[in-house]
Amino acid sequence: MRITLLGTGDAVGTPKIGCKCPACLDAKKGGKSRRYRPGILVTDGKLNVMIETGPDLRSQLLDNDIERIDAVVWSHQHRDHTGGFGDFWRVKSNMPVYGEKQVLDYVLGEFHFMSFDRHDCELYRPFMIGELEFTLFEVTHPPIRMATGMRIRHNGKTLVYTGDTNRQIPSESMAIMMDPDLLIADAIVPPHINIDKHMNAADAMNLAMETRAKTTLLTHIAHLFPPHEEAARTYPLGYDGMIIDL
Numbered sequence: 001m002r003i004t005l006l007g008t009g010d011a012v013g014t015p016k017i018g019c020k021c022p023a024c025l026d027a028k029k030g031g032k033s034r035r036y037r038p039g040i041l042v043t044d045g046k047l048n049v050m051i052e053t054g055p056d057l058r059s060q061l062l063d064n065d066i067e068r069i070d071a072v073v074w075s076h077q078h079r080d081h082t083g084g085f086g087d088f089w090r091v092k093s094n095m096p097v098y099g100e101k102q103v104l105d106y107v108l109g110e111f112h113f114m115s116f117d118r119h120d121c122e123l124y125r126p127f128m129i130g131e132l133e134f135t136l137f138e139v140t141h142p143p144i145r146m147a148t149g150m151r152i153r154h155n156g157k158t159l160v161y162t163g164d165t166n167r168q169i170p171s172e173s174m175a176i177m178m179d180p181d182l183l184i185a186d187a188i189v190p191p192h193i194n195i196d197k198h199m200n201a202a203d204a205m206n207l208a209m210e211t212r213a214k215t216t217l218l219t220h221i222a223h224l225f226p227p228h229e230e231a232a233r234t235y236p237l238g239y240d241g242m243i244i245d246l
């Protein structure tokens, strides 16, 4: 499967409006410090599946010459992961959308003016989109009650995406996160900062070790990291436009 990171930023994106920190100043020059809100494209070679539809969706698709999305999967209801769904207005009707029931209830309630083909997914029960096997698992992202990560398998390769979570991931979820070829992990801030609804970079690297991930990429990166080239010497930060073939 081919994985394209379309948005590796947090809810405010980098640069943050009005900010003059080193990462934001570097991002204004247009390099890898510049980060759109969350979005990952996964394809089996035939279908293009969009994980999350953040508020930068339209720009993400245009910048990366992606002409078609065949399905959408949401991890949770937060607007930085859903706010761009309206960009499919007059572009694609009846989009197949997948997620846990509470997540879909909330998101589709917000986008009631859109047409969609709704697929409620049970936690821990695999489902197929084309040749990609998805399994949603519960994570911990207070104060919302339901947030999920997902495991995606194709041709013997496994991708695990944590979604937004802190390090208190239920053991039932940990069991299906083990031994991924690639772990894409929420790491919103460097290790010296703690935010109770997200992992910091130390939490994420600890999770990578516990799950025995072959490769790890950190995402949901805030402007509080140093500029990308400097931070990437210490942490395996993803960047917008990064392509990984598994």
Ligand SMILES: [Zn+2]
Binding pocket: 015, 016, 019, 020, 021, 022, 023, 024, 025, 223, 224
């Ligand atoms: Zn900043």
Ligand SMILES: [Zn+2]
Binding pocket: 076, 078, 141, 164
């Ligand atoms: Zn969130």
Ligand SMILES: [Zn+2]
Binding pocket: 010, 011, 038, 078, 080, 081, 164, 220
């Ligand atoms: Zn988020």
